Amino acid sequence: MLDVIAEELGHILAEKGEPMPVIGPDTVFLGGPLPIDSLDLATLLLVLEQRTGQDPFRAGFRQFTTVGELAALYQPAAAS
Amino acid sequence: MNAPPAWIDPRFRLIEGGQCHDAPALIEMAADGVHGPVVDAHTAAAVVMALVAAETAGRPVALLRRPDPDAAEAAAGTGFAVLLQTSGTTGAPKLVRHDIARLRVRLRGTGDATARWLLTYEPASFAGLQVILTALAAGATLIARPGEGVAGLVAAALEHGATHISGTPSFWRGFLMASGDRDPPLRSITLGGEAADQPLLDRLAERFPDARLRHIYASTEAGVLFAVADGRAGFPAHWLETGVDGVDLRLVGGELEVRSPRAAPGREGWQPTGDLIELAGDRALFAGRADGRxxxxxxxxxxxxxxxxxxxxxxxxxxxxxxxxxxxxxxxxxxxxxxxxxxxxxxxxxxxxxxxxxxxxxxxxxxxxxxxxxxxxxxxxxxxxxxx
Known part of the structure; x- marks a missing residue:
C-alpha cells in the first residue's frame, strides 16, 4: 500500500509541477516535506478509493498523520 | 473627521507576517495612510486599518479579495458600512453591504482579553471579519498568517499558543492531522461555513475535553443565525417549533427557512436558506444544498x-x-x-x-x-x- 500511495502522490505532484521527495511510513502529509495542501490530500484519498475499491472513511473521518498511518487504514489485499 | 472608533479595545494586538502591532499603532497607521473606498484586503492589518479609516471618515469601504470593477460605485456615498465579496467560486462574486453596528451586536460574551485568536479564514470574508471584530472589541490577540495552508496555520497556533480558533470542518480535519501530538492550549473551538459531522465533533471533544466546542449556522445575507453547543451534529429538531435566539426556523419542502430579527434591511420576514434538512429523531441534520451546490x-x-x-x-x-x-x-x-x-x-x-x-x-x-x-x-x- 505504501507503494500505491507513493505512486499516486507522484502523479498529484507531477500535475502541480512539483518534484517528488523521498517518502517513507513516517512522512507526514501536512506540515512536512510534501508540497501538498488539503485539497491535494483529498484528491489522494479519492484516487486511492478508485484504485482499491475501499473507503476506510465510509463511517466518518479517521485520524491519520503519516503515510504509514494512512496505509494501515486499507486492507492488505489492496496492496497487491 | 470623527474620533477613531471607541469600540476597539486598546489592548488588541495583531501578530501577522512576523510583526506585532497593537491597536494604537494600527489606528495611527490608519490615520497616516491613504485609504480609498476600495481596499485590496489580503491581510488582517489591511482590514483593520481600512475599517478604522472608513469609520473615522464616516464612509463605506469595500474590502476586496479579488478585483471588482464595480466596487468603487458600490462603495460610494456616506455613512460607515462594509462591503464584502461573497465567496462565489465560479462566476462573479457579489458585493454584500454589512452594517458593522449590527455585526457587533453579535459579539456578546466574547469579551475575553486573554484570548489568542487564530485567523483561519480570509481576512476579508464574512467569517474572517467576525473573528477580527471579535478580537478588536475584546482587546484580544489575533494571530494571522494570510495565504497559509492548514499546516502553516497549525504551526502559527502552536508557536503563538492560540486559545480560540474558528474554522471550517475541513480546516479542523486538517488541523487534527497536521498538529500530530502537539496541542495548542485551546479553550474555544468553533466550526462554521459548512455542516459539522458527528465523527469530527467527537474527535475534537476527545482531543480537547476542556475546550468549549460549538458549531455555527450562518448565511452571507442573514449573518450568524445560531450556535449549537451540545457537541452533536445538526441542531435540536424542536427549534423548528420554538425558534432559537430570537430566530424563527421552519421547513418548506425540506428546505430550511429563517426569520431573524437581526436580518439586513430587505431581508426581513421568512428567507429561504437553500439548505436541505433531514429529520432524524430529535435532531435536524443538514443534507446538502437545494441548488446542488x-x-x-x-x-x-x-x-x-x-x-x-x-x-x-x-x-x-x-x-x-x-x-x-x-x-x-x-x-x-x-x-x-x-x-x-x-x-x-x-x-x-x-x-x-x-x-x-x-x-x-x-x-x-x-x-x-x-x-x-x-x-x-x-x-x-x-x-x-x-x-x-
Whole structure:
C-alpha cells in the first residue's frame, strides 16, 4: 500500500509541477516535506478509493498523520 | 473627521507576517495612510486599518479579495458600512453591504482579553471579519498568517499558543492531522461555513475535553443565525417549533427557512436558506444544498457551473462534473469528458488542465476521466445528484 500511495502522490505532484521527495511510513502529509495542501490530500484519498475499491472513511473521518498511518487504514489485499 | 472608533479595545494586538502591532499603532497607521473606498484586503492589518479609516471618515469601504470593477460605485456615498465579496467560486462574486453596528451586536460574551485568536479564514470574508471584530472589541490577540495552508496555520497556533480558533470542518480535519501530538492550549473551538459531522465533533471533544466546542449556522445575507453547543451534529429538531435566539426556523419542502430579527434591511420576514434538512429523531441534520451546490474545503462550489466551464473548452463534446463526498474536504469535484471526434487525448488533457487553472482551487475537478459517453438518468438528464 505504501507503494500505491507513493505512486499516486507522484502523479498529484507531477500535475502541480512539483518534484517528488523521498517518502517513507513516517512522512507526514501536512506540515512536512510534501508540497501538498488539503485539497491535494483529498484528491489522494479519492484516487486511492478508485484504485482499491475501499473507503476506510465510509463511517466518518479517521485520524491519520503519516503515510504509514494512512496505509494501515486499507486492507492488505489492496496492496497487491 | 470623527474620533477613531471607541469600540476597539486598546489592548488588541495583531501578530501577522512576523510583526506585532497593537491597536494604537494600527489606528495611527490608519490615520497616516491613504485609504480609498476600495481596499485590496489580503491581510488582517489591511482590514483593520481600512475599517478604522472608513469609520473615522464616516464612509463605506469595500474590502476586496479579488478585483471588482464595480466596487468603487458600490462603495460610494456616506455613512460607515462594509462591503464584502461573497465567496462565489465560479462566476462573479457579489458585493454584500454589512452594517458593522449590527455585526457587533453579535459579539456578546466574547469579551475575553486573554484570548489568542487564530485567523483561519480570509481576512476579508464574512467569517474572517467576525473573528477580527471579535478580537478588536475584546482587546484580544489575533494571530494571522494570510495565504497559509492548514499546516502553516497549525504551526502559527502552536508557536503563538492560540486559545480560540474558528474554522471550517475541513480546516479542523486538517488541523487534527497536521498538529500530530502537539496541542495548542485551546479553550474555544468553533466550526462554521459548512455542516459539522458527528465523527469530527467527537474527535475534537476527545482531543480537547476542556475546550468549549460549538458549531455555527450562518448565511452571507442573514449573518450568524445560531450556535449549537451540545457537541452533536445538526441542531435540536424542536427549534423548528420554538425558534432559537430570537430566530424563527421552519421547513418548506425540506428546505430550511429563517426569520431573524437581526436580518439586513430587505431581508426581513421568512428567507429561504437553500439548505436541505433531514429529520432524524430529535435532531435536524443538514443534507446538502437545494441548488446542488456543495462545499469543497469550506468554499461553495457549483458542479454545474464548472461543467459549463469545461464544455466551453475546444475539443470537448460533452462533460459531466460530479461532487463526490470526501472525508477531508466535505466534497471534491470529478469530471467525465467526452472528446469531440478526432481530438488528440493528450492535447485535450492539456487544454482541460489550462481551463481548470482558471478556476479557484476548490472548483477544479481533481480527477478527469475521458469517456465515449456520459450515462444519463431516467429523464435523459445528467444525474446531477451527489453520489453517495
Amino acid at each position: 456543495v462545499k469543497v474545503g469550506g468554499a461553495m462550489v457549483s458542479p454545474e457551473a464548472v461543467e459549463r466551464h469545461l464544455l466551453a473548452v475546444p475539443g470537448v463534446a460533452d462533460a459531466e462534473v460530479r461532487a463526490v463526498p470526501n472525508p477531508l474536504t466535505g466534497h471534491i469535484l470529478t469530471a467525465t469528458v467526452v472528446p469531440a471526434p478526432g481530438t488528440d487525448p493528450d492535447a485535450l488533457r492539456a487544454a482541460l488542465r489550462d481551463a481548470a487553472a482558471g478556476l479557484e482551487p476548490a472548483a477544479r475537478p481533481r480527477v478527469v476521466a475521458l469517456a465515449d459517453s456520459i450515462p444519463l438518468g431516467p429523464a435523459g438528464k445528467k444525474r446531477r445528484e451527489v453520489t453517495a
